Amino acid sequence: xxxxxxxxxxxxxxxxxxxxxxxxxxxxxxxxxxxxxxxxxxxxxxxxxxxxxxxxxxxxxxxxxxxxxxxxxxxxxxxxxxxxxxxxxxxxxxxxxxxxxxxxxxxxxxxxxxxxxxxxxxxxxxxxxxxxxxxxxxxxxxxxxxxxxxxxxxxxxxxxxxxxxxxxxxxxxxxxxxxxxxxxxxxxxxxxxxxxxxxxxxxxxxxxxxxxxxxxxxxxxxxxxxxxxxxxxxxxxxxxxxxxxxxxxxxxxxxxxxxxxxxxxxxxxxxxxxxxxxxxxxxxxxxxxxxxxxxxxxxxxxxxxxxxxxxxxxxxxxxxxxxxxxxxxxxxxxxxxxxxxxxxxxxxxxxxxxxxxxxxxxxxxxxxxxxxxxxxxxxxxxxxxxxxxxxxxxxxxxxxxxxxxxxxxxxxxxxxxxxxxxxxxxxxxxxxxxxxxxxxxxxxxxxxxxxxxxxxxxxxxxxxxxxxxxxxxxxxxxxxxxxxxxxxxxxxxxxxxxxxxxxxxxxxxxxxxxxxxxxxxxxxxxxxxxxxxxxxxxxxxxxxxxxxxxxxxxxxxxxxxxxxxxxxxxxxxxxxxxxxxxxxxxxxxxxxxxxxxxxxxxxxxxxxxxxxxxxxxxxxxxxxxxxxxxxxxxxxxxxxxxxxxxxxxxxxxxxxxxxxxxxxxxxxxxxxxxxxxxxxxxxxxxxxxxxxxxxxxxxxxxxxxxxxxxxxxxxxxxxxxxxxxxxxxxxxxxxxxxxxxxxxxxxxxxxxxxxxxxxxxxxxxxxxxxxxxxxxxxxxxxxxxxxx
DNA sequence: GCAAGCCCAGATAGT
DNA sequence: CTGGGCTTGC
Numbered sequence: 001x002x003x004x005x006x007x008x009x010x011x012x013x014x015x016x017x018x019x020x021x022x023x024x025x026x027x028x029x030x031x032x033x034x035x036x037x038x039x040x041x042x043x044x045x046x047x048x049x050x051x052x053x054x055x056x057x058x059x060x061x062x063x064x065x066x067x068x069x070x071x072x073x074x075x076x077x078x079x080x081x082x083x084x085x086x087x088x089x090x091x092x093x094x095x096x097x098x099x100x101x102x103x104x105x106x107x108x109x110x111x112x113x114x115x116x117x118x119x120x121x122x123x124x125x126x127x128x129x130x131x132x133x134x135x136x137x138x139x140x141x142x143x144x145x146x147x148x149x150x151x152x153x154x155x156x157x158x159x160x161x162x163x164x165x166x167x168x169x170x171x172x173x174x175x176x177x178x179x180x181x182x183x184x185x186x187x188x189x190x191x192x193x194x195x196x197x198x199x200x201x202x203x204x205x206x207x208x209x210x211x212x213x214x215x216x217x218x219x220x221x222x223x224x225x226x227x228x229x230x231x232x233x234x235x236x237x238x239x240x241x242x243x244x245x246x247x248x249x250x251x252x253x254x255x256x257x258x259x260x261x262x263x264x265x266x267x268x269x270x271x272x273x274x275x276x277x278x279x280x281x282x283x284x285x286x287x288x289x290x291x292x293x294x295x296x297x298x299x300x301x302x303x304x305x306x307x308x309x310x311x312x313x314x315x316x317x318x319x320x321x322x323x324x325x326x327x328x329x330x331x332x333x334x335x336x337x338x339x340x341x342x343x344x345x346x347x348x349x350x351x352x353x354x355x356x357x358x359x360x361x362x363x364x365x366x367x368x369x370x371x372x373x374x375x376x377x378x379x380x381x382x383x384x385x386x387x388x389x390x391x392x393x394x395x396x397x398x399x400x401x402x403x404x405x406x407x408x409x410x411x412x413x414x415x416x417x418x419x420x421x422x423x424x425x426x427x428x429x430x431x432x433x434x435x436x437x438x439x440x441x442x443x444x445x446x447x448x449x450x451x452x453x454x455x456x457x458x459x460x461x462x463x464x465x466x467x468x469x470x471x472x473x474x475x476x477x478x479x480x481x482x483x484x485x486x487x488x489x490x491x492x493x494x495x496x497x498x499x500x501x502x503x504x505x506x507x508x509x510x511x512x513x514x515x516x517x518x519x520x521x522x523x524x525x526x527x528x529x530x531x532x533x534x535x536x537x538x539x540x541x542x543x544x545x546x547x548x549x550x551x552x553x554x555x556x557x558x559x560x561x562x563x564x565x566x567x568x569x570x571x572x573x574x575x576x577x578x579x580x581x582x583x584x585x586x587x588x589x590x591x592x593x594x595x596x597x598x599x600x601x602x603x604x605x606x607x608x609x610x611x612x613x614x615x616x617x618x619x620x621x622x623x624x625x626x627x628x629x630x631x632x633x634x635x636x637x638x639x640x641x642x643x644x645x646x647x648x649x650x651x652x653x654x655x656x657x658x659x660x661x662x663x664x665x666x667x668x669x670x671x672x673x674x675x676x677x678x679x680x681x682x683x684x685x686x687x688x689x690x691x692x693x694x695x696x697x698x699x700x701x702x703x704x705x706x707x708x709x710x711x712x713x714x715x716x717x718x719x720x721x722x723x724x725x726x727x728x729x730x731x732x733x734x735x736x737x738x739x740x741x742x743x744x745x746x747x748x749x750x751x752x753x754x755x756x757x758x759x760x761x762x763x764x765x766x767x768x769x770x771x772x773x774x775x776x777x778x779x780x781x782x783x784x785x786x787x788x
Numbered sequence: 789g790c791a792a793g794c795c796c797a798g799a800t801a802g803t
Numbered sequence: 804c805t806g807g808g809c810t811t812g813c
Binding site for chain 1 (some may be wrong): 789
Binding site (some may be wrong): 789790791792793794795796797798 | 804805806807808809810811812813
């Protein structure tokens with residue numbers, strides 16, 4: 001035992017030592033890291049090092065337990081030990097660190113008892129990698145995954161308690177839609193009013209609030225919601241019969257599993273001694289309850305989030321979760337991280353100014369010690385083609401001058417559709433690029449088909465996938481037969497596969513029974529293969545024995561070759577999965593595929609410009625960021641301008657977009673844009689206007705004539721020269737009249753508009769003008785136009 | 789049962 | 804403009 005004086009000295013020195021070990025962190029970050037026991041809410045602004053905090057915190061828990069705040073002194077500490085620590089502090093010697101760490105650690109947490117929830121699989125993987133670099137092997141044993149992956153793992157073990165089989169399938173949005181489409185069809189209701197999309201989105205909202213079909217059925221007077229609640233019941237029954245769950249079920253069912261099964265709940269509550277959640281602002285109520293269950297025994301929970309970056313309200317995320325957190329966990333330590341380490345002062349100031357227009361926020365202002373940096377470049381182009389050419393020019397200029405690499409650039413957009421013009425321009429300019437979309441590869445027909453075969457082998461009750469492949473390639477099982485089987489299955493309350501298996505017993509199936517039996521035997525044979533062979537051999541057999549391979553080889557369509565290549569790619573993916581997984585299995589593979597997103601594929605090391613939606617860019621950073629399509633009705637989306645809350649969500653999205661940039665930010669817009677094959681003209685986005693003008697450098701394409709109202713814009717001559725050169729061919733002819741393409745004019749009945757095209761016709765000119773009411777064609781001599 | 793061809797709706801974001 | 808869904812004719 002130490003004497004009183006040494007005890008005091010030890011406590012002081014111990015914490016000094018710990019601070020030295022984490023000296024790269026600022027005091028607030030350290031506070032978050034050292035606070036081991038109890039609950040902790042970290043409100044962390046963009047670029048304030050919140051992932052760093054999570055990683056350091058996990059490392060701290062594993063290495064030092066609650067050594068910082070715990071004032072108990074281990075019996076074995078001697079005076080010499082205290083002196084050793086003092087010696088280290090006066091003269092840090094790396095060799096002593098391990099020894100002292102061993103001495104002062106207190107209740108270190110086993111990595112198996114820590115669960116870290118991240119937003120994407122990619123983020124989970126990165127967290128593990130960084131942890132490995134930090135603390136070695138032990139880092140690999142921490143559970144790091146998304147909500148969905150974590151819950152699927154739990155459900156694989158225990159879902160039988162809820163009446164599902166453990167081989168359950170996971171339905172993606174498209175699968176769910178297909179189920180709902182059938183239901184709506186047979187329910188004979190107004191299919192205009194009740195589209196699968198609308199119905200499913202309502203159901204999703206309920207599920208995110210943990211409302212089962214039993215909870216909502218009969219609860220609504222409103223005919224619309226009443227109908228949807230009835231559809232919900234049928235939908236849920238269909239899924240169960242198919243032994244399938246949708247994305248929302250994954251969370252909801254896990255919560256129900258915990259509610260109804262004390263042993264399961266206790267098992268996980270004992271396991272999860274420490275729970276950490278990243279991107280907490282984007283969790284929904286169901287996820288909140290899940291966290292509550294996870295952490296309910298030890299109440300050691302740390303959540304990290306930023307209310308200004310909440311961009312998934314449309315998916316049920318609720319800021320209430322942050323407010324409830326402080327209520328639910330008494331004595332929560334709230335830590336705010338407001339120092340930004342990522343962006344220049346100009347970029348940060350622009351982002352702060354924009355987000356300041358939101359009324360519903362907790363309120364914080366990020367600051368940075370980084371340099372002032374360049375002004376934000378705001379560029380207006382003629383159309384989306386020129387907008388994309390502009391990006392290419394800027395990128396090529398900076399790359400050829402040696403200033404930047406391709407991988408330093410990101411192009412962010414509000415909607416996926418905007419990527420098309422970017423892609424075209426990059427191909428033309430020879431810029432290496434990678435576009436990150438929702439699923440892309442796994443969305444291709446041939447891939448979905450092959451995966452559908454594997455799904456049916458894994459779970460023959462999966463009606464949706466079964467219907468997909470039962471006649472692909474053609475084996476003379478047509479629509480009439482499929483419908484018949486489905487009707488039988490529905491009335492018998494069993495799966496379609498079951499009807500097919502017993503088809504001999506049904507009078508009406510006699511004519512087609514040989515085909516059905518052939519199909520059944522094929523699936524049975526594959527199931528047999530699955531028990532005896534590797535996944536990749538199974539895949540090869542399925543590909544050839546179903547006749548799919550033959551179908552593609554004999555297909556004369558030029559796209560067939562590409563589809564064969566895609567199958568090859570899928571095969572390599574499977575081989576890769578087999579070699580990396582500890583216990584590869586068909587069901588685990590299918591599970592990984594269904595929870596996989598394209599962003600998981602993003603490789604920051606690859607030297608290519610990356611294009612993705614702003615939602616996809618959450619959590620990432622790039623030296624140079626282009627946000628394109630800065631136009632009203634596009635960003636903010638026309639769907640959101642009517643509602644204050646949705647508009648604020650759009651503004652947060654702008655905030656997220658701007659704060660991705662480390663040193664340069666470009667905001668571009670097109671004065672006219674082709675959408676749906678129609679030209680539309682939108683004013684500049686308010687998210688550009690809200691940036692103070694002293695932070696911006698505005699320029700526009702020379703092809704847009706400089707009328708008086710735009711006289712104060714500077715023109716970036718280098719860019720304009722090249723942009724003009726590269727697209728001269730598409731320039732519309734102008735002639736002796738005063739009007740020019742791109743000019744704004746006013747019309748007696750249509751109001752103010754912009755000239756989109758001019759075509760000479762005899763002595764007159766046919767002009768296409770975009771007015772607020774839509775695009776109109778007028779003859780110059782007849783329309784009473786005025787220049788403005 | 790199947791392929792070709794026509795028609796019309798459609799694109800906010802994504803686990 | 805595109806592509807999914809439905810009709811039509813074989």
